[in-house]
Amino acid sequence: MIRFLFFTTLLICFSPLVPGLLGIILPAFSWLPALGYNQFSPSAFELLIHWPNLAESIGLTLFTGLGSTLLAIMFSYWILATYWETARWNRVEKLLSPMLAMPHVAFAIGFALLMSPTGWFYRVGDLFGVNSTDSTGLIQDPHGLGLLLALAIKETPFLLIMSVSVLQQLNIQRLLAVSSALGYTRSQCWYKVVLPQWLPKMRLSIFAIAAYGLSVVDVAMILGPTRPTTLSLVVWQWFNEPDLTLVPRAAAGAILMLAVTALGLGTLGLMEWLGLRRCRNWQTSGPKPHTTRQLRLTTWRGIYLPFALIPALVLPILVLWSFAQRWRFPDLLPSRYSGRFWHQELDTITELLATSLGIAILSCLAALIMAIACLEYRQRYLRGLPTWLIGLPLIIPQLSLLFGIQILTYLVPGQHYLIWVVWGHLLFVFPYVYLALDGAWRSYDIRLDQCSRSLGLNGWQTWWKVKRPLVQPAIFFAVAVGLSVSLAQYLPTQLLGAGRISTLTTEAIALSSGQDRRVMAIYGLLQGLLPLLFFAGVIMLNHYRRHDRSNRMQSKAIKPQQEYKHG
Structure with missing residues (x-):
């Protein structure tokens, strides 16, 4: 299963980089059969060079x-x-x-x-x-x-x-x-x-x-x-x-x-x-x-x-x-x-919040599963994703990459804009989630797995009962990072959604071009508050987890002493 998820991650998150780059190289040389361009030509670069104020x-x-x-x-x-x-x-x-x-x-x-x-x-x-x-x-x-x-x-x-x-x-x-x-x-x-x-x-x-x-x-x-x-x-x-x-x-x-x-x-x-x-x-x-x-x-x-x-x-x-x-x-x-402006935008805000959170949750959960699978694959087979491959989506300009991917989606029949947008978010959420989890997996002592397996636990029980509690704070943090990164994505939503899917980010940018400052501030405020709520929730969950764990350890330590006194 881990091997399957590892190669699925390569297919979904990194294989589009090659057709994404080819998708801008071929049209740049005027080869785009869908528009009737069937011969290579440097005319597009000539128009580019003569564009005013290019330098x-x-x-x-x-x-x-x-x-x-x-x-x-x-x-x-x-x-x-x-x-x-x-x-x-x-x-x-x-x-x-x-x-x-x-x-x-x-x-x-x-x-x-x-x-x-x-x-x-x-x-x-x-x-x-x-x-x-x-x-x-x-x-x-x-x-x-x-x-x-x-x-x-x-x-x-x-x-x-x-x-x-x-x-x-x-x-x-x-x-x-x-x-x-x-x-x-x-x-x-x-x-x-x-x-x-x-x-x-x-x-x-x-x-x-x-x-x-x-x-x-x-x-x-x-x-x-x-x-x-x-x-x-x-x-x-x-x-x-x-x-x-x-x-x-x-x-x-x-x-x-x-x-x-x-x-x-x-x-x-x-x-x-x-x-x-x-x-x-x-x-x-x-x-x-x-x-x-x-x-x-x-x-x-x-x-x-x-x-x-x-x-x-x-x-x-x-x-x-x-x-x-x-x-x-x-x-x-x-x-x-x-509060008139809040009341005026309430219905639109509700719809945009549902769309934004839905896309963020889907892309973040997919990225989390894939990142954990890749890290487990590296721990088991001592072969993982190289750092330069993880960093490629962060270094390649989004506009250059997404335009080629957009050309690629045109080859698929049907209007699956929501799927393409979630996929586009996943391409940029996965590297951040992977890097957020990488430190916890590197610091995990593999001998704990060996001890638990020697005591009769299978692989899944070992991961859930031994490893998960130790890496859980990093998982919570990675989820907050993934949700925040997805909410901030503008170009994947606009290009792969073909303007048919609106989120808080796209609406905030559209309103920042000269509309009422009050409405612009509302959408900017919502977009800024949601990530803060995510990280605040992670801090509270980790604090509650540490407090609950310390209470259970104290209760287990007190119980034998009470039995000894009664005895």
């Missing part, structure tokens, strides 16, 4: 994608170097889960309501006498600074979460002790000893956020520049052209976006090689005397506040806007409140 769009894409990635790396390293294994690290770590749980779209809507020229930050600035009349704000600014900053803030908690297990493997306390004995300060130890070991182990996580930043569509529609826009939005607009004869141009644009993403990832890899392998004088120059600047840098205790403050203000500002009936600028709070 500016590529430049904006590289600037926002690579810039946000480098900022996220710098901020993550800075926070880790300042707070790791200190008294305040527990406070920072508690803030990571709610910040990471918030979907990108909900964060982008709240960021727009905070940073727009009439946003709450500008209202606070006006209170202190800052004139914002001629300010353009950070929302849809021509240079993409708002998009860059929002992506950097949103991706920093992800890098911090991924860094926890890496730093635990490196044993930072021992490295600091040895470096201190050699005359290095704490800051010198971090950038000369820890950084060269931390950065290569974070390569997959860094490539994942870089690929997302270079090919993002949903957040760029809300925060990104408009004239010119990023390359991903240009290609997305080409995909939505009503003239089907322009499909080859869109496919050529998807290939270009794939090439730009590869260029960005290659640039990051080259920078890592130059900094850590080629130019190593900064690592081997030895300890330097203490300076006032270094001491001030290591003792400053507020660098994580922007990454906690802005996400912490997102939900309250969404709540205020969803109930605001009248909110003039520059008032800090609405002058009138009303």
